[in-house]
Amino acid sequence: MELRHLRYFIAVAEAGSLTVAAEEKLHTSQPSLSRQIRDLEEEVGAQLLIRRARGIDLTAAGRAFLDHARLVLSQVEAGAEAARRVAHPAKPCFSMGFLTGHELTWMPEALRILRDELPSVDVMISSQYSPPLANGLSTGKIDAAFLRREKGVPGLAFRLLVKESLIAVLPSDHRLAALKAISPGDLVGETFVGVAHTAPVVRAVVDDYLKRSGINIKPDHEVDHVVMGVSLIASTGGIGLLPSYAQNFLHASVTSRPLKGDAPTIELVLGYKKSNQSPILKLLLSRLDELVARVSKKTH
Numbered sequence: 001m002e003l004r005h006l007r008y009f010i011a012v013a014e015a016g017s018l019t020v021a022a023e024e025k026l027h028t029s030q031p032s033l034s035r036q037i038r039d040l041e042e043e044v045g046a047q048l049l050i051r052r053a054r055g056i057d058l059t060a061a062g063r064a065f066l067d068h069a070r071l072v073l074s075q076v077e078a079g080a081e082a083a084r085r086v087a088h089p090a091k092p093c094f095s096m097g098f099l100t101g102h103e104l105t106w107m108p109e110a111l112r113i114l115r116d117e118l119p120s121v122d123v124m125i126s127s128q129y130s131p132p133l134a135n136g137l138s139t140g141k142i143d144a145a146f147l148r149r150e151k152g153v154p155g156l157a158f159r160l161l162v163k164e165s166l167i168a169v170l171p172s173d174h175r176l177a178a179l180k181a182i183s184p185g186d187l188v189g190e191t192f193v194g195v196a197h198t199a200p201v202v203r204a205v206v207d208d209y210l211k212r213s214g215i216n217i218k219p220d221h222e223v224d225h226v227v228m229g230v231s232l233i234a235s236t237g238g239i240g241l242l243p244s245y246a247q248n249f250l251h252a253s254v255t256s257r258p259l260k261g262d263a264p265t266i267e268l269v270l271g272y273k274k275s276n277q278s279p280i281l282k283l284l285l286s287r288l289d290e291l292v293a294r295v296s297k298k299t300h
Contacts, residue, residue, distance in 0.1 A: 001040065001043045001044075001249040003072075003073065003076060003148065004036070004130055005036060005040040005043070006040075006069040006072060006073055007026075007073065008021070008026060008033060008036045008040070009037060009040055009048065009065070009066070009069055010066065010070060010073070011025040011026055011047075012033070012037060012049065012056060013056075013058055013062070015022065016021060016056060016111055017032055017055040017056060017059075018033055018034055018037070018051070018055075018056060020055075021033060025137065025142055029060050031129060031137065035260055037049060038069055038189075040041065044061070044065060046059070046061040047059050047061065047062075048061055048062035052217055057259075060234060060235050060253070061235065061241060063231070063234055063235075063251055063253060064231040064232070064234060064235045067227045067228075067230065067231045067249065068227070068228075068231065071100075071159065073140070074127070074194075075127070076216050078125060078126065078135050079184065079288055081124075082124055082125075082126070084200075085122055085124060091120060091121055091122045092120070092121050092122070093121070093122045093123075093124055094114075094121050094122070094123050094124070094143050094144075094278060094280040094281070095123075095124040095125075095126065095136075095141065095142045095143050095144035096110065096123060096124070096125055096126075096143065096144050096145065096146075097125075097126045097127070097128060097133040097137075097142040097144070097146070097147065098125065098126070098127050098128075098133075098145070098146045098147075099128070099129070099130050099133065099138055099145075099146055099147050099268070100127045100129065100225045100226075100227065101127075101129075101225065101226050101227060101245055101246075101248065101249065102146050102245060102268065103125065103127050103146075104248055105248070105295055105298070105299060106161075106291075106295060107125060109291055109294040109295050109298070110291060111123065112294070113283075113284060113287050113290065113291050113294075114280065114284065116283070117280055117283065119236065121289075124163070126142065129198050129199060129224065130148040130150055130200075130201060131150055131198065131200065133145040133147040133150075133271070134147060134150040134153045134156065134271060135153070137153070137271050137272060138153050138155060138156060138273065139153075139154055140276075140278040143273075143276060143278050143280070143281050144271070144272045144281055144284055145270070145271045145272070146161065146268060146269075146270060146271075147268075147269065147271050148199075148201035148202070148266070148267065148268070148269070149201065149267050150200075150201065150267050150271075151269075155273055155274055155275065156271050156272065156273055156274065157271070157272055157273075157274050157287065158217050158269040158270070158271050159269060159270045159271075159288055160266075160267055160269055161269055161270055161288075161292055161295075162267075162268050162289075162292065162295075163243045163265040163267055163268075163269045163287060164243040164245060164265060164266050164268060165244045165258070165259075165263045165264075165265055166180040166205060166206065166209060166226075166241050166242070166243065166244070166259060166263050166264045166265070167241070167242060167243075167244050167247070167256045167257065167258055167259065167263070168187075168239060168241055168256060168257045168258075168259060169229065169230060169233050169239065169240050169241075169242050169250070169254060169255075169256050170182075170254070170255065170256075170257070171233065171234060171237055171253060171254055171255070172234060172252065172253055172254060172255045173253075174239065176190070176239065176257070177255055177257070179257060180256055180257070180258075181258045181259060181260040182234065182239075182257045182258070182260065183259070183260040184209070184210060184214075184215045184259075185213075185215065185263075187210075187215060187217055187239060188215065188217070188281065190238065190239050191220045191221075191236055191237060191238030191239065192217050192218075192219050192220055192221075192238060192239060193219065193220070193221050193222075193223060193229055193232050193233050193236065193238045193239065193240035194206065194217075194219025194220075194221065194222045194223075195205045195222065195223060195229075195240075195242075196222040196224050197200060198221060198224045198225075199224065199225065200221065201266065202242075202266055205264050205265075205266050206241050208264070209241070209259075209264045213266065213284065220236070220238060221236060221238065222225035223240070225282075226242050226243065226245065226246040227249055229246065230242075230246060230249045230250060230251075230254055233254055234251070234253050234254050234290065243257075243266050244249070244256075270284075270285075270288065272285070
């Protein structure tokens with residue numbers, strides 16, 4: 001499997017047509033593109049597209065693969081950009097890290113806050129799980145990170161950005177999708193998609209919520225982040241409890257419902273090393289209320 005296979009597949013999925021993707025996006029022939037997609041399906045071991053007279057539809061496997069293909073390409077592009085900047089350091093660097101998925105909401109507004117300083121500073125962006133972000137702050141590799149309030153990492157400070165509600169994510173055709181809200185008891189007997197130890201803060205909130213509700217559920221599957229969670233829920237027909245920003249990644253086959261009663265919340269914070277004297281960090285911290293207001297206005 002090569003990166004071009006991923007680019008071709010994403011282009012076809014977004015265009016909804018092999019012909020349109022070939023002619024308008026990839027500037028190649030439709031037969032050649034069809035061969036590339038067949039090669040990819042053989043490599044994956046699953047049918048990703050259903051070819052129809054007026055275009056294509058993604059299979060369940062194709063929808064699951066699409067999220068990961070996009071994530072792989074974004075990480076490759078970010079890695080290449082990081083390598084170029086390290087190889088040719090022309091300006092001072094300011095490194096920002098984002099909990100995977102949150103860069104979609106917070107990065108554009110953070111860069112707007114810093115736009116007056118950007119001509120004289122190279123901003124490096126990374127997207128990771130929360131624990132590695134905290135470690136990056138501690139070691140000085142990252143100046144500021146949008147993450148969870150991780151424990152056991154000395155020397156860090158955290159500023160609250162927002163509290164996210166826990167929501168239920170499930171297939172659109174699931175019987176529980178007919179309900180306006182999901183109660184803990186509704187989860188009993190269902191295929192349950194849990195959160196892995198790579199996201200300890202979210203896992204602890206989910207486990208505590210189920211325990212307080214008197215529900216003992218052993219996850220059938222565990223996921224590292226919300227993109228994987230949404231894909232696995234779609235492919236298994238299961239249900240999971242995820243932070244509300246998971247709604248940014250829902251496609252037609254997956255939906256969400258609020259939890260009944262007082263739903264638990266999960267904090268998203270801006271973390272930084274207390275000893276970091278970066279003037280860009282000080283600017284960002286001084287305008288944090290403005291940043292939160294900008295994001296709140298955009299998401300409501």
